[in-house]
Amino acid sequence: MSTTLDSPVAPMRPMAPRVKMAPREPAREPVANEEPAIEVRNFSFWYGRTQALRDVSFTAPRRAVTALIGPSGCGKSTLLRSINRMNDLIPDTRVSGELVVEGTSVYGSVIDLVAHRQRVGMVFQRPNPFPKSIFDNVAYGPMLNALCTRRDLPDLVEECLRRAALWDEVSDRLDSPATGLSGGQQQRLCIARALGNRPTVLLMDEPCSALDPIATQKVEELIFELKRDYTIVIVTHNMQQAARVSDYTGFFDRGGVLVELGGTNQIFTNPKQERTEAYITGRFG
Amino acid sequence: MNRRTLRRVKSNVMVGIMASAVVVAVLPLLFILGSLLLRGASSLSLAFFSQLPVPAGETGGGVLHAIVGTLIIVGIASLLGVPIGVGAGVYCAEYPGSRLALVTRFVADVMNGTPSIVVGVFAWTVIVAPQHHYSGLAGSAALAILMIPMVMRTTEELLKLVPNSLREAALALGYARWRTTWSVMLRTALPGIVTGTLLAVARIAGETAPLLFTALGNQYLSFNPNAPMAALPLVVFTYSIGPYEEWHQFAWAAALVLILVVLVLSIAARMVTRERFGAYRD
Numbered sequence: 001m002s003t004t005l006d007s008p009v010a011p012m013r014p015m016a017p018r019v020k021m022a023p024r025e026p027a028r029e030p031v032a033n034e035e036p037a038i039e040v041r042n043f044s045f046w047y048g049r050t051q052a053l054r055d056v057s058f059t060a061p062r063r064a065v066t067a068l069i070g071p072s073g074c075g076k077s078t079l080l081r082s083i084n085r086m087n088d089l090i091p092d093t094r095v096s097g098e099l100v101v102e103g104t105s106v107y108g109s110v111i112d113l114v115a116h117r118q119r120v121g122m123v124f125q126r127p128n129p130f131p132k133s134i135f136d137n138v139a140y141g142p143m144l145n146a147l148c149t150r151r152d153l154p155d156l157v158e159e160c161l162r163r164a165a166l167w168d169e170v171s172d173r174l175d176s177p178a179t180g181l182s183g184g185q186q187q188r189l190c191i192a193r194a195l196g197n198r199p200t201v202l203l204m205d206e207p208c209s210a211l212d213p214i215a216t217q218k219v220e221e222l223i224f225e226l227k228r229d230y231t232i233v234i235v236t237h238n239m240q241q242a243a244r245v246s247d248y249t250g251f252f253d254r255g256g257v258l259v260e261l262g263g264t265n266q267i268f269t270n271p272k273q274e275r276t277e278a279y280i281t282g283r284f285g
Numbered sequence: 286m287n288r289r290t291l292r293r294v295k296s297n298v299m300v301g302i303m304a305s306a307v308v309v310a311v312l313p314l315l316f317i318l319g320s321l322l323l324r325g326a327s328s329l330s331l332a333f334f335s336q337l338p339v340p341a342g343e344t345g346g347g348v349l350h351a352i353v354g355t356l357i358i359v360g361i362a363s364l365l366g367v368p369i370g371v372g373a374g375v376y377c378a379e380y381p382g383s384r385l386a387l388v389t390r391f392v393a394d395v396m397n398g399t400p401s402i403v404v405g406v407f408a409w410t411v412i413v414a415p416q417h418h419y420s421g422l423a424g425s426a427a428l429a430i431l432m433i434p435m436v437m438r439t440t441e442e443l444l445k446l447v448p449n450s451l452r453e454a455a456l457a458l459g460y461a462r463w464r465t466t467w468s469v470m471l472r473t474a475l476p477g478i479v480t481g482t483l484l485a486v487a488r489i490a491g492e493t494a495p496l497l498f499t500a501l502g503n504q505y506l507s508f509n510p511n512a513p514m515a516a517l518p519l520v521v522f523t524y525s526i527g528p529y530e531e532w533h534q535f536a537w538a539a540a541l542v543l544i545l546v547v548l549v550l551s552i553a554a555r556m557v558t559r560e561r562f563g564a565y566r567d
Contacts, residue, residue, distance in 0.1 A: 086453060091382065118459035128450035131473055141458040190454070197458060
């Protein structure tokens with residue numbers, strides 16, 4: 001266990017240079033000319049008459065972790081779930097503006113949703129493995145999307161489980177039910193399942209909120225590993241977590257407004273907006 | 286008496302009341318089973334399962350024709366009723382707010398409470414009367430009509446129990462909607478649906494009234510569903526109102542067989558519920 005990590009339950013103190021405590025490399029500052037993996041322009045979202053996002057413009061750079069923070073009901077999850085259109089499940093919703101992932105307009109008329117969701121993996125708040133075996137959980141996505149032959153499937157499953165840092169714990173019981181794993185293992189299995197589809201983007205909706213501190217640390221280390229190959233957007237209520245794992249941070253306020261977006265270091269040490277500072281120092285929210 | 290003692294007394298009194306309610310509920314069931322065993326078991330023999338009935342006055346004979354008839358009638362009814370019931374249930378669970386689902390759900394609830402004799406008369410009017418002859422097939426149709434709303438409501442309720450997070454997981458992996466329903470929702474709810482279906486089969490296997498108007502009954506071994514056909518409930522009905530003592534014995538034994546069939550189906554239903562991977566825990 002890395003001693004440089006803060007305990008996730010430690011009280012939040014203002015302005016500590018927490019980013020420097022991140023496990024391995026320091027956070028990258030935004031690079032101006034890098035083409036972002038996700039680009040959101042003047043995006044608004046309505047649940048019936050309630051507006052959940054107001055004119056949000058936002059970018060997530062490729063192969064980096066972007067954290068979305070903000071108080072409950074600020075629309076950060078709505079934005080995340082718009083990126084792979086999971087909000088389609090909710091009746092009577094409406095959007096305006098543009099949301100582009102790797103050059104594809106997500107709410108455009110020509111998008112192939114199945115192919116899009118295959119490229120954009122998602123990890124949910126509570127671990128939700130299928131009630132099947134560990135192997136099947138990882139194998140179903142790639143098999144369904146015909147990403148590999150049946151013969152190569154075991155290799156792919158092993159690779160995904162290794163990347164999700166779960167292989168050593170489950171390699172001898174791939175056929176046992178996934179629901180028998182612990183919560184933290186289940187969540188890493190869900191990450192492995194998302195990786196099985198060979199996505200380019202990973203969306204994480206408070207992936208650690210149902211996990212204990214040790215499991216949280218494992219998932220955070222995993223996120224750090226994964227950002228070498230994936231664009232990751234993570235919603236979190238835990239600001240220390242945002243500081244630890246992310247390169248960029250976007251702060252949303254109630255009413256669905258993106259108040260500030262910038263390098264995590266800058267947001268947490270030198271926020272430009274007063275509102276951001278008030279939130280991260282714990283004066284509200 | 287201090288308050289703690291008073292509480293304990295109250296609690297004990299309540300538990301006592303509930304326990305006696307359980308006894309009162311179970312007692313008639315045990316009584317039925319007991320008297321069936323007492324009066325029917327003595328007539329049960331290999332011949333009872335393997336022979337046809339003998340003319341009144343002679344002893345011996347069996348209900349092979351009725352067992353075969355019940356199997357065929359209930360089998361065809363299930364083939365008709367289960368796919369329709371499951372399909373309608375899936376629709377109502379997947380599009381819960383649609384007008385069609387609301388209407389269907391309401392109609393199914395009304396149908397679940399409809400006396401089975403009404404369904405029998407309906408099948409007679411629609412199938413038997415135009416054909417000018419009774420048939421096992423008409424009986425199957427009547428039983429299927431009884432079965433569909435039961436299977437449909439069970440399927441819908443069980444699909445609703447599958448956590449939405451599983452549906453989201455599948456969709457986020459790039460499953461198409463039909464595939465999500467098919468290989469995640471239905472697959473997860475399958476043990477429950479099978480249980481509900483088996484219980485519905487057990488229910489209709491014992492129905493008498495609809496068969497009186499449709500399958501009519503038959504004294505011979507018949508495999509032709511397009512002709513009158515015997516069935517166990519019909520045998521119980523006919524023989525129990527007959528004038529001979531041997532017939533009454535026969536009816537008791539047939540009733541016992543019917544109960545055993547239902548029992549076997551219920552046990553099968555319970556065994557299916559013990560799923561390989563255990564129920565999903567959210």
